[in-house]
Amino acid sequence: MPDAFRPVVAAARTRLPEIYGTRLHSAYLYGSIPRGTARLGRSDLDLLVALREEPTDADRRAVGALGAALDARFPQIDGVGTLLHGRDRLLSDLERHDLGWFVACLCTPLLGDDLAAHLPRYRPDDPLLARETNGDLALCLPRWRERIAAAEDTDEARRPLVRFMSRHLVRTGFTLVMGRWQGWTSDLREMADAFGAYYPARAAQLRTAASYGYDPVGDPAVLRRYVDDLGPWLAGEYARVHGVKAPRDTP
Structure with missing residues (x-):
């Protein structure tokens, strides 16, 4: 982890137990900061928080307020994104090949007992894994x-x-080819390159999307292309290759 981001992570580690107390089971980092590729003033802090029970609306407001406070306090980061879930959901059969895989393979423990100890060993060529991680783009x-x-x-x-x-979109494109690529990564540019090796006609689009994932623009034409062209194509191809994700009670 780059030294400049250590105070940000330390503040999150201190504040989360203060907010949730004994209801906090564990917390994790993911993305560019634990990967060591974060850029000062450009990268966001990505957190996953697991509670001992399902989060309430008040819990979500609290973690949103924490993110806003950290963003205002630390110029090193550009925003905070937090996933908030209950422990039982993360370990459920329904989420075993989605959120469970995410915790076990793409997250770095920050606080508490690592849930990865209760999850299976995953294989990148498992078609169920591909279907469950990103098979809901059409929705x-x-x-x-x-x-x-x-x-x-x-x-x-x-x-x-x-x-x-x-x-x-980049993550969906990557998991479309993850089994053939025989591995996983959380680096958007590496994901786009892996996708482009199998879908050269769409490679430039996904590489551009990877760039915007790090340095977004405010061009409305980009959003239109996502929902009118790249998104529908990717959803259709994903369903054709891997099928559709099992339905959830909530989006």
């Missing part, structure tokens, strides 16, 4: 269109949408 696209339509007509309002959707 996401209508919600994305609603978010785009509701956003303010400013670059500042659109940039977070571009970053979020870029990352989702």
Whole structure:
């Protein structure tokens, strides 16, 4: 981890137990900071928090407030993204090949007992893993269109949408080919390169999306291309190759 980001991580490690107390089971880092590739003032802090029970709306507001406070306090980061789930959900059969895999293979323990000890050893060529990690893009696209339509007509309002959707599309493209690539990574550019080796006609689009995942723009044309072209194509190809993700009670 780059030294400049250690105070940010230390603050998150201190504040999470203060917020959730004994209800906190564990917490994890993922993304560019634990990977050692974070850039000052450009990278965000990515956290996954596991509670001993399912989180409430108040829990989600609390972790959102923590993210806003850390973002305001530390100029080293550009935003905080936090996944908040209950322990039982993360270890459930339904999530074993989605959130469970994410915890076991892409997360770095920060606090508490590592849930990876209760999860299986995963193989990148498991078709169930590919289906369950990103087989729901078609369900996401209508919600994305609603978010785009509701956003303010400013670059500042659109940039977070571009970053979020870029990352989702690149990760979907990567897991489409993960079994053939025979490995996994959380680096967006490496994901796009792996995808491009198997889908050269779409390689440039995914490499551009990977770039926007790190340095988003506020161009509305980018969002339109995501929901009208790249997204629908990727959803269709994913369903053709791997099938559709098992339904969840909540999005």
